[in-house]
Every structure is written in structure tokens, then in C-alpha cells.
Amino acid sequence: MxxxxxxxxxxxxxxxxxxxxxxxxxxxxxxxxxxxxxxxxxxxxxxxxxxxxxxxxxxxxxxxxxxxGERHEQLMQAVPKSMFDGMDIEVGMQFRATTDDGEQTVIIVDIQGEDVIVDGNHPLxxxxxxxxxxxxxxxxxxxxxxxxxxxxxxxxxxxxxx
CATH class of the missing domain: 3.10.50.40 (Chitinase A; domain 3)
Structure with missing residues (x-):
């Protein structure tokens, strides 16, 4: 078959x-x-x-x-660390985020002072x-x-x- x-x-x-x-x-x-x-x-x-x-x-x-798909740099952004209050966050963690286009998985790719850099691109x-x-x-x-x-x-x- x-x-x-x-x-x-x-x-x-x-x-x-x-x-x-x-x-x-x-x-x-x-x-x-x-x-x-x-x-x-x-x-x-x-x-x-x-x-x-x-x-x-x-x-x-x-x-x-x-x-x-291709990578889209606009899917990377800095968000305030305060959005993660009460959480132990580290690079590599994944979260569901609400965006203008609906729910999307984002990955923490960097933590810079009071900013957390998240990437909404698929890892591949x-x-x-x-x-x-x-x-x-x-x-x-x-x-x-x-x-x-x-x-x-x-x-x-x-x-x-x-």
C-alpha cells in the first residue's frame, strides 16, 4: 500500500x-x-x-x-522581568504567551538585568x-x-x- x-x-x-x-x-x-x-x-x-x-x-x-519556517526577528522581544514575579526563570524555559495573533509558545533566550528576552520562533x-x-x-x-x-x-x- x-x-x-x-x-x-x-x-x-x-x-x-x-x-x-x-x-x-x-x-x-x-x-x-x-x-x-x-x-x-x-x-x-x-x-x-x-x-x-x-x-x-x-x-x-x-x-x-x-x-x-524562516526565522522572524520581530518574534524576539524584551519583556520586563516583573512579568515573571514569584517564578525562578532561566534561559531555555518555555511559556505560553498571549499575543495579538493568539496563544504562542515563547522561549527565554536571555536575561539581561530587568529584561527577559523571549523568542516566539520555533526552535528549528x-x-x-x-x-x-x-x-x-x-x-x-x-x-x-x-x-x-x-x-x-x-x-x-x-x-x-x-
Whole structure:
């Protein structure tokens, strides 16, 4: 069966940046399982998988615009340290912030005196990525999986949908 929209794909992958720094790797653990077309994967990787089948392997390079997007410097800003009163903050911490465009994850990238520098870019924004992929299995998604938008494990869904 070929990978296409509404198929469940089980795959192993490793991903590195241009300097060959490993970002993530499933080969030593559990494979990734997802439904094609639900927005679970970055577009460049999902598009590269279309038409492949169980047993196939591939290497694909993904430019930022087909991955996590380009970096936008306007998503970095200084906010007063007083916004974090009562909290022990440090570089690398992530928070949900309310912005003009709705909720967004920001990461503390620096603390300068009374200012905290936060970055609203995805940590992999602007990064060229290289994926090595092994397709383990491809199957049709069940009606329940399609209705819920995610893969169910053996025995069905392990949480409530309200």
C-alpha cells in the first residue's frame, strides 16, 4: 500500500541539521505513527513520503520554508522581568504567551538585568534539516482515527473526546 492522504504511517527517522548535529532519532526506540494529511509532520517531509510504501527508505533535505519556517526577528522581544514575579526563570524555559495573533509558545533566550528576552520562533525555524527515513508500515486509517484526527493504539483511544 502506498502512502497517501488518510493513511496511517509507521516510520523510523533520524533528523540532523547542516552541521550533522542530531536533532531527533527514533531508530533506537519506538517508531513514529501518524495519519497523513492531519498536519502532524512538516510539509516537506510529508510530501516526500507520498507514494512510498512499507520497506522503503529515503533521505530528504528540507529547506526552512518547507519545515518550521524562516526565522522572524520581530518574534524576539524584551519583556520586563516583573512579568515573571514569584517564578525562578532561566534561559531555555518555555511559556505560553498571549499575543495579538493568539496563544504562542515563547522561549527565554536571555536575561539581561530587568529584561527577559523571549523568542516566539520555533526552535528549528530557519534550520535546514536532513531526514533519513525507513517506512515500517502503511495502512488505512479507521473511521474513528479519522474522526479524532490521530492514531489509536491497540484497544482504541486512550482518552476522552468531548
Amino acid at each position: 502506498n502512502i497517501a492522504e488518510k493513511k496511517v504511517v509507521t516510520m523510523h527517522y533520524s533528523v540532523v541539521d547542516k552541521a550533522d548535529n542530531t536533532i531527533d532519532n527514533t531508530f533506537d526506540g519506538e517508531p513514529l505513527v501518524f495519519i497523513v494529511g492531519t498536519g502532524f509532520l512538516i510539509p516537506g517531509l510529508e510530501n516526500a513520503l507520498i507514494g512510498k510504501q512499507a520497506g522503503d527508505t529515503l533521505s530528504v533535505e528540507i529547506a526552512p520554508e518547507d519545515g518550521y 525555524a530557519g534550520v535546514h534539516l536532513k531526514f533519513d527515513v525507513e517506512i515500517v508500515d502503511v495502512r488505512d486509517a479507521t473511521a474513528d482515527e479519522l474522526a479524532h484526527g490521530h492514531v489509536h493504539g491497540e484497544g482504541g483511544c486512550d482518552h476522552d473526546h468531548e
